[in-house]
Amino acid sequence: xxxxxxxxxxGKVGSAVCAAVDEADGLTLAAEVDVDxxxxxxxxxxxxxxxxxxxxxxxxxxxEFCIAHGIHAVVGTTGFDDDRLATLTGWLDxxxxxxxxxxxxxxxxxxxxxxxxxxxxxxxxxxxxxxxxHPTKADAPSGTAARTxxxxxxxxxxxxSAPMPDATSTGLDAARGADVEGVRVHxxxxxxxxxxxxxxxxxxxxxxxxxxxxxxxxxFTPGVLAALRSVHGRxxxxxxxxxxxxx
Amino acid sequence: xxxxxxxxxxGKVGSAVCAAVDEADGLTLAAEVDVDxxxxxxxxxxxxxxxxxxxxxxxxxxxEFCIAHGIHAVVGTTGFDDDRLATLTGWLDxxxxxxxxxxxxxxxxxxxxxxxxxxxxxxxxxxxxxxxxHPTKADAPSGTAARTxxxxxxxxxxxxSAPMPDATSTGLDAARGADVEGVRVHxxxxxxxxxxxxxxxxxxxxxxxxxxxxxxxxxFTPGVLAALRSVHGRxxxxxxxxxxxxx
Amino acid sequence: xxxxxxxxxxGKVGSAVCAAVDEADGLTLAAEVDVDxxxxxxxxxxxxxxxxxxxxxxxxxxxEFCIAHGIHAVVGTTGFDDDRLATLTGWLDxxxxxxxxxxxxxxxxxxxxxxxxxxxxxxxxxxxxxxxxHPTKADAPSGTAARTxxxxxxxxxxxxSAPMPDATSTGLDAARGADVEGVRVHxxxxxxxxxxxxxxxxxxxxxxxxxxxxxxxxxFTPGVLAALRSVHGRxxxxxxxxxxxxx
Amino acid sequence: xxxxxxxxxxGKVGSAVCAAVDEADGLTLAAEVDVDxxxxxxxxxxxxxxxxxxxxxxxxxxxEFCIAHGIHAVVGTTGFDDDRLATLTGWLDxxxxxxxxxxxxxxxxxxxxxxxxxxxxxxxxxxxxxxxxHPTKADAPSGTAARTxxxxxxxxxxxxSAPMPDATSTGLDAARGADVEGVRVHxxxxxxxxxxxxxxxxxxxxxxxxxxxxxxxxxFTPGVLAALRSVHGRxxxxxxxxxxxxx
Numbered sequence: 001x002x003x004x005x006x007x008x009x010x011g012k013v014g015s016a017v018c019a020a021v022d023e024a025d026g027l028t029l030a031a032e033v034d035v036d037x038x039x040x041x042x043x044x045x046x047x048x049x050x051x052x053x054x055x056x057x058x059x060x061x062x063x064e065f066c067i068a069h070g071i072h073a074v075v076g077t078t079g080f081d082d083d084r085l086a087t088l089t090g091w092l093d094x095x096x097x098x099x100x101x102x103x104x105x106x107x108x109x110x111x112x113x114x115x116x117x118x119x120x121x122x123x124x125x126x127x128x129x130x131x132x133x134h135p136t137k138a139d140a141p142s143g144t145a146a147r148t149x150x151x152x153x154x155x156x157x158x159x160x161s162a163p164m165p166d167a168t169s170t171g172l173d174a175a176r177g178a179d180v181e182g183v184r185v186h187x188x189x190x191x192x193x194x195x196x197x198x199x200x201x202x203x204x205x206x207x208x209x210x211x212x213x214x215x216x217x218x219x220f221t222p223g224v225l226a227a228l229r230s231v232h233g234r235x236x237x238x239x240x241x242x243x244x245x246x247x
Numbered sequence: 248x249x250x251x252x253x254x255x256x257x258g259k260v261g262s263a264v265c266a267a268v269d270e271a272d273g274l275t276l277a278a279e280v281d282v283d284x285x286x287x288x289x290x291x292x293x294x295x296x297x298x299x300x301x302x303x304x305x306x307x308x309x310x311e312f313c314i315a316h317g318i319h320a321v322v323g324t325t326g327f328d329d330d331r332l333a334t335l336t337g338w339l340d341x342x343x344x345x346x347x348x349x350x351x352x353x354x355x356x357x358x359x360x361x362x363x364x365x366x367x368x369x370x371x372x373x374x375x376x377x378x379x380x381h382p383t384k385a386d387a388p389s390g391t392a393a394r395t396x397x398x399x400x401x402x403x404x405x406x407x408s409a410p411m412p413d414a415t416s417t418g419l420d421a422a423r424g425a426d427v428e429g430v431r432v433h434x435x436x437x438x439x440x441x442x443x444x445x446x447x448x449x450x451x452x453x454x455x456x457x458x459x460x461x462x463x464x465x466x467f468t469p470g471v472l473a474a475l476r477s478v479h480g481r482x483x484x485x486x487x488x489x490x491x492x493x494x
Numbered sequence: 495x496x497x498x499x500x501x502x503x504x505g506k507v508g509s510a511v512c513a514a515v516d517e518a519d520g521l522t523l524a525a526e527v528d529v530d531x532x533x534x535x536x537x538x539x540x541x542x543x544x545x546x547x548x549x550x551x552x553x554x555x556x557x558e559f560c561i562a563h564g565i566h567a568v569v570g571t572t573g574f575d576d577d578r579l580a581t582l583t584g585w586l587d588x589x590x591x592x593x594x595x596x597x598x599x600x601x602x603x604x605x606x607x608x609x610x611x612x613x614x615x616x617x618x619x620x621x622x623x624x625x626x627x628h629p630t631k632a633d634a635p636s637g638t639a640a641r642t643x644x645x646x647x648x649x650x651x652x653x654x655s656a657p658m659p660d661a662t663s664t665g666l667d668a669a670r671g672a673d674v675e676g677v678r679v680h681x682x683x684x685x686x687x688x689x690x691x692x693x694x695x696x697x698x699x700x701x702x703x704x705x706x707x708x709x710x711x712x713x714f715t716p717g718v719l720a721a722l723r724s725v726h727g728r729x730x731x732x733x734x735x736x737x738x739x740x741x
Numbered sequence: 742x743x744x745x746x747x748x749x750x751x752g753k754v755g756s757a758v759c760a761a762v763d764e765a766d767g768l769t770l771a772a773e774v775d776v777d778x779x780x781x782x783x784x785x786x787x788x789x790x791x792x793x794x795x796x797x798x799x800x801x802x803x804x805e806f807c808i809a810h811g812i813h814a815v816v817g818t819t820g821f822d823d824d825r826l827a828t829l830t831g832w833l834d835x836x837x838x839x840x841x842x843x844x845x846x847x848x849x850x851x852x853x854x855x856x857x858x859x860x861x862x863x864x865x866x867x868x869x870x871x872x873x874x875h876p877t878k879a880d881a882p883s884g885t886a887a888r889t890x891x892x893x894x895x896x897x898x899x900x901x902s903a904p905m906p907d908a909t910s911t912g913l914d915a916a917r918g919a920d921v922e923g924v925r926v927h928x929x930x931x932x933x934x935x936x937x938x939x940x941x942x943x944x945x946x947x948x949x950x951x952x953x954x955x956x957x958x959x960x961f962t963p964g965v966l967a968a969l970r971s972v973h974g975r976x977x978x979x980x981x982x983x984x985x986x987x988x
Contacts, residue, residue: 108864109942109949116857116951123849123986126437130377132447135412140422165382166436172425175387175434180419186433187422189413190373190449194709200379201850202437205957208850209950210857215688215709216946245864246900355617356695356702363610363704370602370739406740441956448603452710455603456703457610462935462956463699492617493653620876620931626941629867629906634916659876660930666921669881669928672913680927681916683907684867684943694873696931 003030004228005047005071007062008054010034013076013220017051020221027228039065049228052077060084067091067098074227075102076220085237092236099234103241105144106223110197111241113212114148117199120210121152122159126202128177132188133195140187145197146180152199153181251475252278252294252318254309255301260323260467264298267468274475286312296475299324307331314338314345321474322349323467332484339483346478350488352391353470357444358488360459361395364446367457368399369406373449375424379435380442387434392444393427399446400428498722499525499541499565501556502548507570507714511545514715521722533559543722546571554578561585561592568721569596570714579731586730593728597735599638600717604691605735607706608642611693614704615646616653620696622671626682627689634681639691640674646693647675744771745969746788746812748803749795751775754817754961758792761962768969780806790969793818801825808832808839815968816843817961826978833977840975844982846885847964851938852982854953855889858940861951862893863900867943869918873929874936881928886938887921893940894922 004021008014009032022029031045039062042050049072052062056079066073068091080102092098105111121127129152131145141149168176177186195214200207223241230244238244251268255261256279269276278292286309289297296319299309303326313320315338327335327349339345352358368374376399378392388396415423424433442461447454470488477491485491498515502508503526516523525539533556536544543566546556550573560567562585574582574596586592599605615621623646625639635643662670671680689708694701717735724738732738745762749755750773763770772786780803783791790813793803797820807814809832821829821843833839846852862868870893872886882890909917918927936955941948964982971985979985 107947108944109947112857112861112864112949116853120853123853124438126382126439128435128437130433130435135373135449136414138414138416140415140418165438167383167385168387168434168436169385171387171434172427172432174421174423175425175432176421176436177424177433178419178422184435185419185422186377186424186435187415187418188375188377188431188433188447189415189423190375190447190454191371191412192373192449192452192454192707192709192713200435200437202382202439203849203960203963205439205960205962206848206850206953206955207437207439208853209952209954211950211952213686213948213950214946215686215948219686219944219946222945354700355697356700359610359614359617359702363606367606370606439954439956439960450602450713450716452713452715453601453603453706453708455606456705456707458703458705459700460703460933461700462933466697466699466933468699469697618932620933622929622931624871624927624929629943630908632908632910634909634912659932661877661879662881662928662930663879665881665928666919666926668915668917669919669926670915670930671918671927672916674913678929679913679916680871680918680929681909681912682869682871682925682927682941683909683917684869684941684948685865685906686867686943686946686948694929694931696876696933699933701931701933 002026002228003028003046003048005031005033005042005045005050007033007050007052011053013053016218016221017053017224020225024225027225042071043069047071049074049231051224051228060087063088063100064091067095067100070095070098072098072231073100074224074231075100076106078104089237097235099231099236099238101227101231101234101238106220106241107214108223108245109212109214109219110144111245113197113199113210114151115242116210117148118151118155120201120208121155122161124201124203124208126164127152128184128200129197130186130188130200131197132190132193134193135189135191137189141178141180141185142187145185148199149180149183149185152183249273249475250275250277250293250295252280252289252292252297254280254297254299257281258300260300263465263468264300264471267472271472274472289318290316294318296321296478298471298475307334310335310347311338314342314347317342317345319345319478320347321471321478322347323353325351336484344482346481346483346485348474348478348481348485353467353488354461355470355492356459356461356466357391358492360444360446360457361398362489363457364395365398365402367448367455368402369408371448371450371455373411374399374430375447376430376432376444377435377447378432378444379437379440381440382436382438384436388425388427388432389434392432395446396427396430396432399430496520496722497522497524497540497542499527499536499539499544501527501544501546504528505547507547510712510715511547511718514719518719521719536565537563541565543568543725545718545722554581557582557594558585561589561594564589564592566592566725567594568718568725569594570600572598583731591729593725593730593732595721595725595728595732600714600735601708602717602739603706603708603713604638605739607691607693607704608645609736610704611642612645612649614695614702615649616655618695618697618702620658621646621677622694623677623679623691624682624694625679625691626684626687628687629683629685631683635672635674635679636681639679642693643674643677643679646677743767743969744769744787744789746772746774746783746786746791748774748791748793752794754794757959757962758794758965761966765966768966783812784810788812790815790972792965792969801828804829804841805832808836808841811836811839813839813972814841815965815972816841817847819845830978838976840972840977840979842968842972842975842979847961847982848955849964849986850953850955850960851885852986854938854940854951855892856983857951858889859892859896861942861949862896863902865942865944865949867905868893868924869941870924870926870938871929871941872926872938873931873934875934876930876932878930882919882921882926883928886926889940890921890924890926893924
């Protein structure tokens, strides 16, 4: 039975995490901490692990405190560069047994889509990505699509895959989408869509398509709960939810 | 029981038409005419209707002969501009009762997709098109996708639809596809694909998708047979298979 | 500028309708009426049209009042049998100029899917339906899927379509789905799904698929607003949103 | 540069294999052997590996000959039970360095779909399978769908997954498909379809879909070529193409 503290507990994501922890078998919601609260609450309420969906400005201080007090951490906050990861590794070296998991994406579906994309990429002649989102999204392609494309490109470089066949010689340039390290990415924007992505693989006489549909913000909670259940068994720093999925 | 002559009978499409007519209930394959044969064969074998999948260079002579001899025609040959259509109309004015049907596409699925796209276009905030073809295709977007986009654009102009919502402000330009009269079109090219197109409509809380998959060249034959069965009942010039489908 | 009263205004659907009317161009939210309020509020606040998402037990009394007071009505409440429709028609005969629109479904996407399904049904050899919903749904197939199947079956009977080809001779019986008037319907239930339906049409060498994804309850509001904007121009009784869409 | 012999060389699959080997970089078509030819042709033409798409009645004799002569084998013929596999293992024990690969499916897309399905199965609450085939298929569900369902069921049993949620209580029994070891399988049959399968995984707020479309018989050739290129590096018996894909 693990006692969980939630940082950023009154934010949109944090409050959803609190609700999910509260309902989950084997986890107890021990402390809800937000911007005006002291981190000492975690110690007072004997939290064994925290979830941090806060802000790049405060996350390092939060983690320094947790590691110093032997509290494991599951982190969805963004902004980790190599410097920050090196700092964390240093702190963790001094705290054997403490585990920190940082993940840019806690959706199991999204993580599997990227994993499968990288595995299949060298086994087909062609790979393209179509992502579809609501029309209030500012960036195209989406961060997930760009990351998927780079994983595909890296897997093909490693395997020595040939360039993809494409005889396009006439038409409208943008029809073939954005080129991300040699992988074409297409961004559809339409009212009613939420967040969707297809990776299409093509070989002689067949195609394989991996599609992820994220229909509700709640899709990150199973990943957070899975992380909370396993973080104490993974001392040191782990980056990426895929390391927890037994693939 | 209608007697059918096939022009271009030894071409790839023509020979498939011959086979389909031969097997079809209510139709008899009366004459197979190719480039070195005389059109008089049609008269000798008492053809009541012809199918013409030949070449822009010869199709007008073929049709002049047929109309003069009271033979209906179903035409898949390309290259009809306004001048040619006016010429045909003149010939048909002098041959009451003779019907000529010209269609750029005999696939019932493709014709319905375009019809449904035009009908749905003004009823949703957003419409985008994704077409997917084999990687040896030279043009992007495909002719069918460009035609669908123009039909969508025209339907929205007529209805006074507002511009589609799109908050994209950062990213890679081509990710959002080609702009065809205000409608975004995305072209995927991958080995294993044949010819596929999706039209995605989006409104508050819902999407509607119309998808056409053409997996085999045989997909044009049901449209040709339907045209042969009804062309004698449609005197004068008809352009587009959609006029025959009871929509 | 039309003044709108909402009946059942504090219910889940009613309150969403109030919000949508309040934001809509050309419509004014004039009166919010719920179970404990008097219908006289509609007259006091000079409502020109009402939206009724209430209960079969009270909807007839609501409509009798509205028709008697010259107020148009847009009705999403269920339970209208032939007797009730006959009663309504009688009331409307005495109130020339008043329009009542009753619709079982206000989602434009769902209405179009059914319309397109009925139009395409006689033009292909095969039609099957796959519906996908959340796993807490009690009925399989869904009401929309069953209705679509009956529309497809009716269109094929009218057109004299042949039975669909199916050579299945071995296997597990239920694999081929439920038979609704000769149309196969398959029901998928999975966590994460909301409400989705595909109608697959197949002919020689091609398929056409019409898919509706309803991702949010808000999907009915554009249909309700469209109905409010046109109901005053359609005196008498109209059943089905499809009559308002200019198809 | 590997010299390849093809057994069953004049059958439909065998002749496609001959053509593919003939065109492939790094492989030479050394011998084409059919039912009336002597296996000695393989030795005469110094074949280093064979492809066997023949018949259960002759495949064991073929393999005994090849193993005895130090020729590797890639086998798509069916009918291998435990007895036959044990016999093969015995022969291979006496021929160190010789490799035999037997695979029920050489489509890389189908093999990956099954692999991904087994990996994802324990990570989601719900899994269902929809397979779609041409209407002349005799069995429902398809062999691939049944095999996928059993792999999913086994992965979930091993992981101790809970039963899938399903509140269906009213409706038409067959709507929910066939039950294969607790996994629902739905079989769509429509003209125009070739061979397609979707595996739908559902978790809180998201779904992941893996779809395989096999549009042409040629889809098995890349798997056969990959097997030919690696079989000499895998002495002994290997069952399943997935062992060759670097997953």
